[in-house]
Amino acid sequence: MSSPYQSIVIIGGGVIGSAIAYFLTMQQPGSNVTVVERDPSYARASSALSASSIRQQFSTDINIEISAYGIGFLRNVGTLLACDGDVPDIGLHEGGYLYLATPTGEATLCENHALQRQHGADVALLGPAQLAERFPWLALQDVALGSLGLSGEGWFDGYLLLTALRKKAQSQGVRYVADEAVGFDMVASDGVQHVNAVRLQSGAVLPCRYAVNAGGPWAATVAAWAGIGLPVVGKRRTVFHLASPATLPGCPLLIDTSGIWLRPEGRGFICGFAPDAGNDADFAPLEPEYAAFEERIWPTLAERIPGFEALRMQGAWAGYYEMNTFDHNAIVGLHSACDNLVFANGFSGHGLQQCPAVGRGLAELMLTGQYQTLDLSPLSIERIGRNAPLREKNVI
Ligand SMILES: Cc1cc2nc3c(=O)[nH]c(=O)nc-3n(C[C@H](O)[C@H](O)[C@H](O)COP(=O)(O)OP(=O)(O)OC[C@H]3O[C@@H](n4cnc5c(N)ncnc54)[C@H](O)[C@@H]3O)c2cc1C
Known part of the structure; x- marks a missing residue:
């Protein structure tokens, strides 16, 4: 079902939503992209509470390839996300x-x-x-x-990465709206759902060509608006400072x-x-x-x-x-039951390092209809329906 609307509405403005917004407007300047973020202070967002580290030591092809791109991006953040004369320094330390x-x-x-x-x-x-x-x-x-x-592994300032992505996305024309998404206006044809618009707490309705679920730990609520079960929950993790x-x-x-x-x-x-x-x-x-x-x-x-x-x-x-909770790996891309709801969820503690590759890939998917650089389809949500988990042995 094709949509009469041009805009892409991203629910959640953490690193994942902001990376997608950045890549959409970088790959296609002038794209109409709105990010809906209910808490611009990010007080409970994972992106602001992270240990902000990146590794190459995964046990699946896709995660290793995602990290290979991720480290290159992080090394070049100063150039890639420079904005209005401000050169962000995320303090990447490749300590291994x-x-x-x-x-x-x-x-x-x-x-x-x-x-x-x-x-x-x-x-x-x-x-x-x-x-x-x-x-x-x-x-x-x-x-x-x-x-x-x-080399290629270490840690950085994750909050700074988030703010640099957000600022760069805004400089490329992305609109951030401080509001809460509360539901979808849906239509269906031949059994396939389509999101016509995202409804906000304020009463605003944002028509969309694509809606993106970048709701972090709260992503299952967003998926449920389209009648899709998403096995993603918030699991508390404590970081001690010593x-x-x-x-x-x-x-x-x-x-x-x-x-x-x-x-x-x-x-x-x-x-x-x-x-x-x-x-x-x-x-x-x-x-x-x-x-x-x-x-x-x-x-x-x-x-x-x-x-x-x-x-x-x-x-x-x-x-x-x-x-x-299905297999501790990201869930990325479209679901066959809904032709324009894009998932970017379930990173299970890897989202900061995976945001560059996932942002780039999902921007390609929405702008061209397919992944152009790295094929992210091993992370497709369809693996859940097929009961075919993608096992990652190195989960921390
Ligand atoms: C303790 C800890 C350590 C970690 N260590 C690492 C690490 O070393 N390396 C690594 O790569 N990753 C790590 N992570 C994971 C990483 O931080 C996350 O994977 C990543 O930040 C997820 O980003 P996100 O944008 O999906 O989610 P979030 O940052 O949580 O952003 C989601 C946003 O969506 C908003 N939202 C949700 N629902 C709605 C709605 N209905 N309407 C409007 N807004 C909505 C929320 O307010 C939130 O701001 C760690 C996480 C934690 C908690």
């Missing part, structure tokens, strides 16, 4: 990720490494002796192998065998963990899980990094992972 594996996890690390190397990722496997030489502050008694990103007299030269983003992660931040560190399934309610209040620090994180880190005996927690914050 270091995955540690026990003997049980060694084979998986090797398998992942082979796939990552096939895609040209700059990663190296290090045995205990090499690890000890490079990171003498690590205790390695239970470690069989480590996988280290030598101070320690110990310095850890060359400290990468460390993924411990326990699943706890740690990386440098300013003069201290930040770290986090994944709660056990039984203690991981949907949309738990965004209160940090302070108890987990004493009970779980501090003992584990002090064992892994003996210099951390005198570790102090300085503070903590919590945000939602927009968790795809």
